[in-house]
Amino acid sequence: MTTTTDSPPRPATRTRLDLAAPLAAAWLGGWGVLALLSTLTGAGYPFGANDPHGADVSLLRLLPVDVGAPLFAGVLLLAAVAALAMSGPVTVRRPGLPRALLLGYGWTVAFALTVVVPDARVLIVLGYLPILLIGAPFDWPPVDYGQIFDWPLAARCAALVGGVLLAGALLLWQRRTAGACPACGRDDHERGWTTPAAAARWGRWAAYTAAVIPFAYAVTRFAWAAGIPLGISRDFLAEMRETGLVWAGAGLGGFATVGAILTLGLVRPWGERFPRWMPRLAGRRVPIKLAVVPATLVALSVTAATLGLMSNAEFWHLTGGFSLASAPMLLWPLWGGALGAATLAYHLRRRGACTRCGRPVPRP
Template sequence: MTQVTESPVLPRQARTPGAVRRRLAGWPRWIGYVAFLVLLAYGLAQTYWASGGAGFPFGADDANPEYSAFEHVGRDRLAPWLAVGFLLSAGVALLLALPGRRRVPTGVLLGATAASGAAVFFTLADFRILGNLAYVFMLKFSAINWTVINQVFAVTAVALMAASAIAYQRRTTDACGNCGRTGAGAEWTSPASAARWGRKAAWTAVVVPLLYATTRWAWALGYPLGISDELWQEGKEDHLWILGAALATMGALGSLLTLGLVQRWGEVFPRWMPGLRGRRVPISLAVVPAWLVSLMVTIAGVMYIRLHFQGAFDNEKDDWGATVPETIWPVWGIALAAAALAYYFRRRGTCGHCGRG
């Protein structure tokens, strides 16, 4: 009798789009372990640098230390603190990942997560993440440096930690791990309510970057709005204002795309898009990029606020147009994140896991 063997097709079936989607939908079960491994790896990297290893990217060792919150702090003092911080964060992520409730109070775990995120977002990371993204779209890959790569890694690590905290909070409050809904729905998350406050947030996210872009366009057109004639002339000679106008235009176009979060063409592909016209826009296609941009512009805006408090611009009070418009970017970032969240609430429908709608 011929022996029946297992079909070699099965491993391929496990990699079908449906299987991938199911695995991604199970993120509340595994996200904490991923966060733990990433934070542990970076904590060990910081330990290596603290012990004298080469390549430390932050503080006085930064390629551009003037942007750093630790401009005058060397590796010997900063790396040990970062090592302790990331290793402790890894421990918190593991506690969040393990099933069941922890003896450590939930408030402590969530507070530690918030503290880790704030420390990275507001001290280690800065506007260069956003700037390098713009350079990538302009195919200027040489602008990316080691510090920016490490900033992205650190931000990703604490973002994973935040996601694991969300999963833990839902698990310990008997909410659905995927949608976060409980038996009693909150009024502010209803589609009708989200449509109202989401529209206000979307228009705020459109106006704020246009205020910033106005200064850059004015400089490119020959009007030194908010800067001295001397600084404008220097920038003109170096062609900085053309580049600045190009980056501002990219930001302005991106802000106009925000209207898709409250317009029909943000839910159904318009007729002028061959091959996609009439199809529903995937929720993640609108929400994920919006949340990523909101995070980056908030980080950039906070950096400018921090530099103002540090007195970095005290000698440039006549050139307020170069630094003040960026300080309102956190408003842009928060509004954009809120608009994307409202879009998600409006379109998510009935949860495929808990059946709540």
């Protein structure tokens, strides 16, 4: 394997990437203090039995309320200290037990905050958000928005933000301590799977997989809206039509269909340049973050939703166990992983030479 002509490393300058660690420390520390206050006052803990909306779809329902607040306080405050330590200068660049322990703890906390805590409610709100925003001026759907956008939902979103910030801090520190560029992660040993050509190959399979699964989910919801009991009993379908749930399902199906189409943009030309029918944008390059950020958010939300739903007995009861109704959701773990992989491939394929270290794009 060879690379393009070498470029001398550029002087190290501070960029927005260097803000990940201090921001993570401040965010996690602030929420850790709130969890500590909740421990001392006995009020404000938003999960488990204290959350009537998400108690059945969250793994945190298994955690007693009187244990949850002090556990969150300890975990978040310790993670804040770890993030603060990672914000300092790196003087030693060799693996060791302290580095392994810090990375192991940090990535475990980041996983818990981004995948375990948010649960299915974040994905549900994301799915209904277009309907809620469009229908709000017309008082439809007839729901209490104060019960939807409440403190438990805010806490879940805060956990997701904190987890992403911590993951960014960990990634940068891990690169620094390995002698790689903090910005792009490249070092003197290029890896074949990160080249644009390789990423285009395996990213295509990941993108198609991530597009098929939500579309299969949408087909079942559209069938119910059309009066076809696909994977469910006719009595259950009649009950959903009476309560209006079938139309809510159709709305989620529409959201899933749009998501499936946008996922294909990760491997199609119109995902790199805006199509001709878009005024003022036609032909312009699509900003990489415009695709990567929302795709990453959906990948995390889908994975988080899977953990809670798969462990919920009510979910299996409503869908009648394994059926055409539950099968698409059983594939959600694959959906989240495939979408994350497709997003990474899109980033690897479109990134150029690093503006920080000067290393060129690796070529096969």
